[in-house]
Amino acid sequence: MGDREYIVFDFDGTIYSGDCSIDFFLFMLKRKKAVLTHLPVQLTCFVLWKLHVISTDAFKQAYFRFLSNITPAELDAYIDDFWQQKTNADLNTTICERVKLKTEEGYTCVVITASPQLIVQPLVKKLFGIGTIGTLLEYRNGRYLLATPNCKGLQKVVRFEAAFGPTAVLKEAYSDNASDAPLFKKALKAFKVKNAVISES
Secondary structure (H helix, E strand, C coil), X not given: CCCCEEEEECCECCCECCCHHHHHHHHHHHHCHHHXXXXXXXXXXXXXXXXXXCCHHHHHHHHHHHHCCCCHHHHHHHHHHHHHCCCHHHECHHHHHXXXXXXXXXXXXXXXXXXXXXXXXXXXXXXXXXXXXXXXXXXXXXXXXXXXXXXCCHHHHHHHHHHHCCCCEEEEEEECCHHHHHHHHHCCEEEEEECCEEEEC
């Protein structure tokens, strides 16, 4: 059963009650004041993105400028500290229990998220012992650059099929976000998550 049937969970707003990309930025503001210097570019690109002048990938690249000049080893330490400060109140307990239940039933569960994989993976591995597919960032010349398109919408299906094959059976998908409609369409069963309540879509 588990080898060929997969169950996918979104992360932000589904497993995690907030948006970890925003929360990690706020966390880093308290650790490195230099992060604040990137705010004008972030805000400018946010406005341009909202006006459809730049792409989501371009905005996301600008947003993660705040990680500049932090080595991968340093970043790993910051991410570990970030998650250690979170409590069960920051997680959607109902969804976490569903992930654990489906894993125990023998299904191959995976988290697919638009957030950076390097931020989400440590917590997902610690909580559930499963894999994460997210937006990939590559460290190059002191900066973290997008190594893949933003893992959102149709890209989630693309990344799922790249990882498990185009004929892999997506048995169930769980998400709070309407942008996951392509993932829901591929899934045999789709579940909408709202305020940690699960309902079949």
